[in-house]
């Protein structure tokens with residue numbers, strides 16, 4: 001099936017080059033090589049840390065490997081799936097696929113209308129063959145064959161009949177390849193128009209998270225065509241969070257009761273029980289429960305009697321015991337001069353244990369539940385750096401401020417709930433307890449449904465194309481020659497792909513034909 | 518619900534016994550493999566003698582020569598005993614899996630030990646089906662060798678006490694996705710081994726000086742190729758189904774259906790390699806040896822995915838719970 005061969009010979013060399021390049025690109029061998037390349041190119045992503053999955057680990061890896069790490073970084077080995085070379089292979093494969101699917105579709109349409117091939121002269125040479133003599137006339141044999149081969153496609157010739165079955169194989173094959181093409185395209189589109197973002201929300205029933213823009217998130221991964229201005233608005237608040245554990249502290253269930261509002265109905269809060277395997281699906285977004293931690297509450301009472309209370313999330317340093325670390329930062333009230341204020345700001349840093357366990361004076365956590373919370377804190381006073389315009393982590397104080405002596409440690413203490421520590425200037429810091437927070441993820445992928453449809457098409461197509469056999473049967477019936485009364489019937493069979501398993505079907509067919517009615 | 522320690526203990530005993538029986542069966546099969554072929558060669562010689570003598574008058578007087586080919590009988594019997602042992606081992610193996618499930622009140626493939634146990638069971642059962650359809654029982658030793666090694670590694674280094682699974686695994690997708698993965702990766706062992714043997718056989722066919730002892734004992738390259746192909750075309754759609762279910766599950770549990778997690782990546786790589794294998798069998802110049810090599814690479818990727826990715830890399834799949 002090559003129409004290109006009929007091209008006039010005077011086509012310019014450039015055209016010939018293009019044509020050859022196209023033919024080369026769309027040949028099956030090229031697809032094979034591209035497939036291998038894709039697998040090979042995907043491999044570093046499994047072996048090296050990836051920035052999209054774990055940014056801090058990636059940076060640590062690069063630093064630890066010197067020039068080699070830097071080189072790999074330059075060559076995009078830490079963002080394999082967004083790299084130029086991975087995309088190039090992906091794109092070439094897609095072109096190759098389009099190139100080979102187009103002619104195959106035409107061929108398919110043609111072959112679906114084609115009659116079964118002519119009967120070969122020498123049937124005895126076929127992989128399956130039998131011959132018998134019957135009383136019936138050739139016409140009766142053919143009529144009987146037609147009946148037996150009910151669902152086969154049949155062509156009658158002078159002294160023979162050819163039949164073919166298993167066209168579903170080609171259909172399946174085409175469905176599979178088109179499914180794959182669709183999957184690749186929709187996957188890429190989803191990457192362009194989708195986004196996901198993570199945010200921590202206190203499980204106190206008050207704080208709201210609203211999907212109003214990128215700024216509302218702690219982290220946000222936008223697709224190429226997402227600028228964050230047109231997110232579907234919806235809001236959630238988290239009423240409570242519960243975790244269940246086994247005796248040895250292995251988690252078995254997380255759930256959070258949330259309430260949400262969507263854009264189409266801003267007056268009601270609808271409840272939903274969010275669990276690990278059951279995200280909340282609003283119109284276009286999904287909301288996931290990713291994890292949880294605790295926020296300690298501290299009350300600072302200043303010498304003048306005013307007090308400030310804050311509940312800020314700390315992050316787990318040990319996922320099994322939920323021993324957490326963090327920094328809760330306070331601005332002194334009533335001081336307007338920024339220079340003075342920057343000598344009196346406070347930061348409370350250290351460890352929070354939900355179920356305290358003391359090794360001498362060292363605080364650890366025995367279990368992840370909030371049974372006996374306690375903190376081991378350092379209180380720092382001075383400039384906490386919130387005025388200098390530099391962004392800083394909510395979980396840490398800026399170490400450079402301590403190194404510069406602008407932030408000094410003024411107390412260190414272990415506190416249980418209700419206990420306090422009094423600073424040299426009379427300021428009192430009380431630990432009031434802790435509450436859970438949950439980390440939520442909002443995901444938006446407009447094409448994932450189409451990807452699923454394509455994947456299912458691939459699977460069904462694959463099944464048909466691998467398990468259906470394309471097979472042929474020929475029946476030749478001729479009046480017997482010398483010495484043979486009746487009709488000589490020859491039956492032959494050929495499976496066009498893998499022969500295995502066809503033998504049994506063939507035997508059955510011939511047995512039935514031999515018996516007659 | 519609490520773990521039933523007694524049942525879990527019985528499960529461990531069944532596992533160990535099954536492994537021991539496999540070792541015994543392995544020995545039987547190796548005996549069959551080494552002496553069986555010799556016996557067959559001897560039988561061949563005996564037959565020739567009879568044929569040579571056929572012209573002479575002696576034949577009619579000694580018809581007994583044909584009916585008692587020396588040694589074949591004994592090797593054959595040992596092989597059949599090996600097969601019986603294999604069935605017995607598989608039954609105990611199944612018992613171990615079922616007891617583990619009863620002990621934990623969940624699908625018994627929630628951590629790597631259980632996963633390995635179920636995978637090896639599938640491998641053995643697939644092989645039992647193959648030897649029912651193809652005359653390759655004497656090759657069972659080559660199949661059992663990796664099974665025994667993997668069962669040993671699994672039962673010692675990867676052993677985990679029975680426990681419930683963590684929240685992300687508490688889903689009916691655990692049953693669907695993981696059992697598809699177990700079915701396909703267990704059964705992929707068969708084409709993997711068949712393709713390795715195919716490479717030995719074709720090397721020997723091309724140059725009889727290579728593997729002169731081993732090559733002639735193997736069945737026709739054609740038979741090995743057929744075993745590899747027919748198992749692969751059944752495994753591959755199951756594997757595809759498993760990956761697809763994994764993606765559906767990941768969408769519910771992790772917030773995206775595909776995120777190039779190491780396990781996902783290597784599954785993709787293995788999938789592509791098997792797709793390449795199927796293509797190579799339809800590409801002129803790639804059939805035969807090259808296809809077999811690709812199939813072996815595909816199986817290596819499967820094993821790599823099971824061990825390396827679970828134990829070395831830190832991805833979302835790493836809650837395999839290796840204790």
Ligand code: HEM
Nearest residue numbers: 026027028031035096097100173465466789792795796799
């Ligand atoms: C230029 C591109 C491609 C061409 C010309 C092509 C051609 C074919 C042909 C002719 C078959 C039938 C083989 C047979 O009957 O045994 C086939 C099957 C298949 N193809 Fe492709 N293909 C291409 C790309 C791909 C790609 C990129 C993949 C997967 C990543 C793929 C996966 C498969 C699978 C899984 C089968 C089923 C195996 C089978 O039917 O034996 N193909 N392809």
